[in-house]
Amino acid sequence: MLKRLLAGWLGLAAMVVCSLAGAEPAHYKIVTGPERGTYIQIGQDLSKWVAQPVGIDLEVLASKGSAENVQRMRFEPGVKLALVQSDVYQAFIDMANAGNADAGTMIRPLRLIMPLYDEEINVVVRADSPMKTLADIKDKTISVGLLGSGTAQSATTLYRLMFGQPIPEQNIQHLSNEDALAALIVKKVDVAIIVVGQPAKLFNDMNPDLLQQLRLLRADPNAPETARAKQTYFPTTIRQSSYPGWLKEDVPGLTVKAFLVTYDYGLRDTVSNLDHFADSLCANFDNLQEHGHPKWKQVKLELPTLVRGWKYYGPVEKHLRACMTNRSAALSPTAAQAQAAPKPRALCTDQERLLLLCK
Known part of the structure; x- marks a missing residue:
């Protein structure tokens, strides 16, 4: 039947x-x-x-x-x-x-x-960087993504939640994902934040030798910065199986819907x-x-x-x-x-610039 x-x-x-x-x-x-x-x-x-x-x-x-x-x-x-x-x-x-x-x-x-x-929020640093967790990106030079991108919104919101302040203007770079990774390798930025669903072609199509020069930062579940970030974002795992040529183990991270x-x-x-x-x-x-x-x-x-x-x-x-x-x-x-049916329920600011609302 x-x-x-x-x-x-x-x-x-x-x-x-x-x-x-x-x-x-x-x-x-x-x-x-x-x-x-x-x-x-x-x-x-x-x-x-x-x-x-x-x-x-x-x-x-x-x-x-x-x-x-x-x-x-x-x-x-x-x-x-x-x-x-x-x-x-x-x-x-x-x-x-x-x-x-x-x-x-x-x-x-x-x-x-x-x-x-x-979508996973990938916080990428150089392989030789002393940074270990998301809490370490404070006061670093960060590529947050292009103006108008979801990555830029997520990166700036994440930073503000974790540290209670915006990224200092002099520390922000608005680069595409590819340009951000290149800038990271040549030490023009300290951190590249890239929001993309795993497995991402961006990483899997990258030259293996260049990819090995990069590393993901962990979201430490016990850190107060992570707890504050979870007001908006959710814990996840960036799986080694998504990037077998890059990651040696699973990496705890954060996501956005x-x-x-x-x-x-x-x-x-x-x-x-x-x-x-x-x-x-x-x-x-x-x-x-x-x-x-x-x-x-x-x-x-x-x-x-x-x-x-x-x-x-x-x-x-x-x-x-x-x-x-x-x-x-x-x-x-x-x-x-x-199963019950769900019930319906004058100057340009940084936020306005990210959302392309400036005249």
Whole structure:
């Protein structure tokens, strides 16, 4: 009975896919992250395994990262989806609530589709550096990532949480991930902070001899700096198996959550296409986990309760919840009955510069 129920639901999803196969494709864009980061691979997976089966031609665009993605999601024609870090999304909301009109214009019409996975905050130093843990980066010269990147937001927020003060202006370098690692090797910076999901092509594609000149700092679970950082970020492990040619052992670290984001669209065709995207996301979720980037194995098909100021996109939320209910009922009807639906719940500052809100 359960197998028939699940097969029936998947069959219905397949009929939707087939009915759309002959239609003229919608041409949409998704903004992701740097060329050798994880976000762009996640975007490529969504294009291949989710958008394409329902007649959506989803172009995957590289970007500096999350803050730029929020801007492009709002204002660039054709961009219907974006990948955004949770701390960047929250920073826009905080700025809007504090009275910044530009931040409000940016973030208030945006809606979440679903949470994805955790991205590791890699704090990299030279192999011969005396630094051992995250607490040792105080007063060092740090590459925090490009302006407009999620890495820049995470790096500066992490430092402020750990030490109760911003990074001194003279100690900040805004370099791309690749340039930051090169600057680290030639001793132009002391620390490079890089936010990317493991395993990252950035490290695995790097020249092995150069990679051996670098090392990751540990997040000491007993340090007060780590405890303060966990107000926003979460403990994790950067696994040796992710970088077998580099790491000799697992390294304790911190993470930030990635979200798939859209806009509060009301046009009928766009709503319909995003509904089909949601149905396909659910129907092809197993394909994403089997064939996509390894990070998909960490993604759960669920819509957790959101913090205040965050909202799901209503039409897609309705489709995803219906799909999740059908999957749960097919696999475990008693568990599905027991599971309650989540309740909805003048000068430029450094923060404004990071979020690209300066005029």
